[in-house]
Amino acid sequence: MSKSVDNLEKIRKSLSRRNRAEKRFRFYGVTAVLIGLAAVMLLFTDIVSKGHGAFRIAYLQLDITYDQDLIGIDNLTDPQQLALGNWQAMPKVSLRNQFPDVSGRKDKRSLYGLVSNGAGFDLKDRLLENPLLLGDSETLWVLADDDIDTYYKSWLDGEPYDARLTAKQVAWIHELHDQGKIRLQFNSNLFTRGDSREPEQAGIRGAVMGSLLTLILTLLLSFPIGVSAAIYLEEFAPKNAWTDFIEVNINNLAAVPSIIFGLLGLAIFINFFHVPRSVPIVGGLVLTLMTLPTIIITSRAAIKSVPPSIREAALGMGASKYQMVLHHVLPLALPGMLTGAIIGMAQALGESAPLLMIGMVAFIVDIPGGFSDPATVLPVQIFLWADSPERAFIEKTSAAIMVLLSFLIIMNTSAVWLRKRLERRW
Amino acid sequence: MQATNILFLILGLGCFAFYLGRGRSLAIAKPLGGIRHLHSLPSYYGFHAALWCALPSLFLLSLWMIFDDLLINSMVMDALPAASAPADSASYNLLLNKIANLADGILPRSGESAALITAADQMLNYRVVSRWSLTALILTLSLVGMAWGWSRTAPLFRARPVVEAVAEKILLACACLAIFTTLGIVLSVLFESIQFFRSVPAFDFIFGLDWSPQTAIREDQVGSSGSFGAVPLFVGTLLVSAVAMVVAVPIGLMSAIFLAEYANKTVRSYAKPALEVLAGIPTVVYGFFAALTVAPFLRDLGEGFGLSVSSESALAAGGVMGVMIIPFISSLADDVITAVPQSMRDGSLAMGATKSETVRRVIIPAALPGIVGGIMLAVSRAIGETMIVVMAAGMAAKLTANPLDSVTTVTVQIVTLLTGDQEFDSPKTLAAFALGLMLFTVTLLLNIFALHIVKKYREQYE
Numbered sequence: 053m054s055k056s057v058d059n060l061e062k063i064r065k066s067l068s069r070r071n072r073a074e075k076r077f078r079f080y081g082v083t084a085v086l087i088g089l090a091a092v093m094l095l096f097t098d099i100v101s102k103g104h105g106a107f108r109i110a111y112l113q114l115d116i117t118y119d120q121d122l123i124g125i126d127n128l129t130d131p132q133q134l135a136l137g138n139w140q141a142m143p144k145v146s147l148r149n150q151f152p153d154v155s156g157r158k159d160k161r162s163l164y165g166l167v168s169n170g171a172g173f174d175l176k177d178r179l180l181e182n183p184l185l186l187g188d189s190e191t192l193w194v195l196a197d198d199d200i201d202t203y204y205k206s207w208l209d210g211e212p213y214d215a216r217l218t219a220k221q222v223a224w225i226h227e228l229h230d231q232g233k234i235r236l237q238f239n240s241n242l243f244t245r246g247d248s249r250e251p252e253q254a255g256i257r258g259a260v261m262g263s264l265l266t267l268i269l270t271l272l273l274s275f276p277i278g279v280s281a282a283i284y285l286e287e288f289a290p291k292n293a294w295t296d297f298i299e300v301n302i303n304n305l306a307a308v309p310s311i312i313f314g315l316l317g318l319a320i321f322i323n324f325f326h327v328p329r330s331v332p333i334v335g336g337l338v339l340t341l342m343t344l345p346t347i348i349i350t351s352r353a354a355i356k357s358v359p360p361s362i363r364e365a366a367l368g369m370g371a372s373k374y375q376m377v378l379h380h381v382l383p384l385a386l387p388g389m390l391t392g393a394i395i396g397m398a399q400a401l402g403e404s405a406p407l408l409m410i411g412m413v414a415f416i417v418d419i420p421g422g423f424s425d426p427a428t429v430l431p432v433q434i435f436l437w438a439d440s441p442e443r444a445f446i447e448k449t450s451a452a453i454m455v456l457l458s459f460l461i462i463m464n465t466s467a468v469w470l471r472k473r474l475e476r477r478w
Numbered sequence: 479m480q481a482t483n484i485l486f487l488i489l490g491l492g493c494f495a496f497y498l499g500r501g502r503s504l505a506i507a508k509p510l511g512g513i514r515h516l517h518s519l520p521s522y523y524g525f526h527a528a529l530w531c532a533l534p535s536l537f538l539l540s541l542w543m544i545f546d547d548l549l550i551n552s553m554v555m556d557a558l559p560a561a562s563a564p565a566d567s568a569s570y571n572l573l574l575n576k577i578a579n580l581a582d583g584i585l586p587r588s589g590e591s592a593a594l595i596t597a598a599d600q601m602l603n604y605r606v607v608s609r610w611s612l613t614a615l616i617l618t619l620s621l622v623g624m625a626w627g628w629s630r631t632a633p634l635f636r637a638r639p640v641v642e643a644v645a646e647k648i649l650l651a652c653a654c655l656a657i658f659t660t661l662g663i664v665l666s667v668l669f670e671s672i673q674f675f676r677s678v679p680a681f682d683f684i685f686g687l688d689w690s691p692q693t694a695i696r697e698d699q700v701g702s703s704g705s706f707g708a709v710p711l712f713v714g715t716l717l718v719s720a721v722a723m724v725v726a727v728p729i730g731l732m733s734a735i736f737l738a739e740y741a742n743k744t745v746r747s748y749a750k751p752a753l754e755v756l757a758g759i760p761t762v763v764y765g766f767f768a769a770l771t772v773a774p775f776l777r778d779l780g781e782g783f784g785l786s787v788s789s790e791s792a793l794a795a796g797g798v799m800g801v802m803i804i805p806f807i808s809s810l811a812d813d814v815i816t817a818v819p820q821s822m823r824d825g826s827l828a829m830g831a832t833k834s835e836t837v838r839r840v841i842i843p844a845a846l847p848g849i850v851g852g853i854m855l856a857v858s859r860a861i862g863e864t865m866i867v868v869m870a871a872g873m874a875a876k877l878t879a880n881p882l883d884s885v886t887t888v889t890v891q892i893v894t895l896l897t898g899d900q901e902f903d904s905p906k907t908l909a910a911f912a913l914g915l916m917l918f919t920v921t922l923l924l925n926i927f928a929l930h931i932v933k934k935y936r937e938q939y940e
Binding site: 070071073074076078081082083085087088091092095098102258271276278280281283284285288289297298300301302303304305307308311312313315316318319325327334341344348372373374398401402404405409413427431432434439446450451453456 | 527528539547638645646649650653654656657662666669693728730732735736749757759760764766767769770801805808832833834859864865868869896897914917918923
């Protein structure tokens with residue numbers, strides 16, 4: 053009798069231990085999920101907190117005189133004069149008028165450092181659009197230098213960062229601020245310009261266009277080829293060693309590191325077929341080979357999900373195998389295939405490692421207009437900016453990341469929406 | 479005519495051929511009393527004509543595009559007078575480039591020798607001849623094909639089987655592209671690697687302890703010995719991957735277990751996609767995060783404890799890489815855990831086991847092969863991951879197992895050796911292909927092994 057009581061006691065004791073272990077295990081699980089979610093949150097808040105400032109940029113209010121003698125120009129249609137004109141003199145003179153008591157070369161240079169060194173060219177463009185302004189003067193908001201921009205924003209946020217400025221420059225900024233002659237404006241340059249060495253003039257337009265061109269080519273090549281391959285493997289392929297070999301190859305290619313595709317592109321497309329470097333054509337080809345396995349695998353899953361009864365019904369009505377596939381299976385599998393294609397394109401949009409190999413890391417100012425213009429893509433632009441030493445590029449990089457992430461979010465949600473909307477349950 | 483224009487010409491002619499073929503079949507069928515007197519539907523006769531029109535021309539076009547430059551180049555070089563003919567292959571390429579640039583007008587013609595100028599003119603001449611003869615050939619071929627396809631259209635002609643057989647061949651070709659890609663990868667890395675191993679013995683490469691690929695220009699240059707011992711790179715890669723796995727495996731596995739076994743439907747339906755967001759973030763974003771947020775944070779943290787943490791520490795790169803891999807492991811583990819039959823769970827619970835005991839003693843052992851396969855896939859991913867390490871890990875090859883130190887990896891070196899301008903034959907650039915060969919081989923073996931395990935395991939419960 054006493055023995056069984058003993059056992060009960062033992063079980064009761066072990067029970068509480070086991071329940072504690074159970075709770076601990078559950079706690080580990082919750083923690084793991086929470087760590088994962090915290091990583092997502094941390095990543096997004098970090099990027100947004102670093103990058104939100106880049107959507108606004110500092111402008112200075114200056115009284116600009118379009119002085120013919122100062123610029124050294126008397127005819128706005130002469131390209132020679134336009135190229136040689138001293139455009140930067142306009143903001144410089146205006147700054148000197150603003151702060152008349154600045155003297156000495158060094159001080160003057162730091163005074164001129166307040167405006168972006170591209171400001172003169174902006175004024176030139178404005179003058180070319182309104183030729184009547186020549187000889188006139190007006191009050192304008194002119195792009196400030198990136199160091200000024202960085203300081204002004206950090207000062208507004210309460211923790212001024214003045215490491216790159218002289219004491220006088222800081223004093224001038226405060227004077228301008230008191231007069232209301234410096235303000236933050238929407239940074240349209242970010243969306244309308246190509247890359248630049250000067251952070252305040254750099255934009256992502258060129259990279260976005262490059263990404264777009266590359267993706268168009270990738271989609272045009274990989275979707276038809278991927279769907280054809282999937283149709284063949286699901287509907288026509290005989291069960292033999294060759295088919296198995298194709299399948300093994302596709303599965304392995306899906307797991308090959310992306311940088312290897314870059315080596316392939318370099319050796320085959322560039323060095324063997326002499327496709328020019330840095331152009332969307334070669335980028336599109338490499339990304340096509342990279343995304344094909346994804347598209348083939350998802351398309352096969354979509355074809356597989358079409359019930360056999362559909363096929364049998366079509367064949368029973370006298371359709372040939374091709375008619376059965378083209379008229380019945382393909383339309384029903386198309387939503388799934390499109391979802392796969394969008395996911396593949398999202399993968400291609402975010403990819404940068406193979407593109408580094410084929411020269412799409414070049415510094416390209418011009419916005420690409422066609423498939424054979426040198427271009428870079430958005431993720432590579434992010435990589436390039438992240439490498440730049442200027443502090444102002446940090447927020448630019450984060451802003452570019454925000455743009456890239458929003459594209460990806462749009463693509464992925466549309467894939468999910470498409471699947472929910474068009475998917476048929478059998 | 480430009481190649482793209484010729485391509486559009488062929489496609490246009492193909493469409494025209496389709497309408498001709500279809501129209502003819504309809505015209506033939508009409509007096510007979512309708513298309514039921516034809517063997518195939520009218521569109522098949524159209525496709526038949528279009529295929530005859532376009533396929534041979536496309537084939538010719540692609541052959542021409544591949545061989546046209548080679549042929550022109552060799553013809554131009556053969557025609558050079560013996561005095562200016564190049565001695566070896568390097569100067570051959572140099573001279574060829576020069577002539578091509580002269581022909582394109584990239585180089586100014588003034589000051590070049592007369593032989594080169596004539597060669598350049600000749601090259602231009604050949605190009606024009608080649609373009610026009612190609613256009614003429616393609617045009618005739620397409621028209622002849624169209625006429626042939628059109629003339630074959632007859633009520634008893636079995637167009638459908640012909641068209642479908644060709645279509646199947648095209649589908650097969652698309653499927654075979656995967657094989658050609660693999661073949662292309664193998665050949666491209668193999669050829670360059672063989673060339674590399676000619677100047678650097680394979681043994682020295684795989685077992686050498688010193689990596690400094692910069693070849694010395696001066697004799698006494700520091701740090702430019704031009705030695706290619708890849709062991710420090712392998713060690714660095716393994717170190718970073720190990721850190722990544724230490725982060726990713728426990729978190730990924732535990733969250734998969736929690737989501738599969740404990741969480742209710744609502745939690746699961748929100749938490750799973752939220753975790754999967756991590757997989758959709760581009761690696762360049764992780765790299766930026768690692769280099770600008772995590773690495774400085776770890777350095778400052780280390781200073782607080784009196785440790786010297788490199789600002790390019792393996793810990794930062796590996797840790798962020800681990801975060802990237804979490805969803806990869808958790809979704810693979812989730813798949814295998816949910817594939818374990820419910821009866822096994824029920825049996826264990828009926829014996830009085832708690833849920834965690836069921837998980838640890840029954841489900842994990844049952845799912846173990848699949849989990850191991852998933853982890854191996856994740857390892858292969860970590861080894862091949864590029865952007866995070868390029869941005870957050872160091873460049874200097876150090877032989878160390880200290881995660882607080884800066885190390886470099888295989889992928890970082892491939893990128894550094896191959897970005898920017900390079901000559902193609904120096905051992906420095908070829909070394910990148912040798913590293914690529916190692917990377918490809920290792921990841922391929924891991925993948926094949928892992929996929930084999932996962933597949934075998936799946937079959938077991940299906």
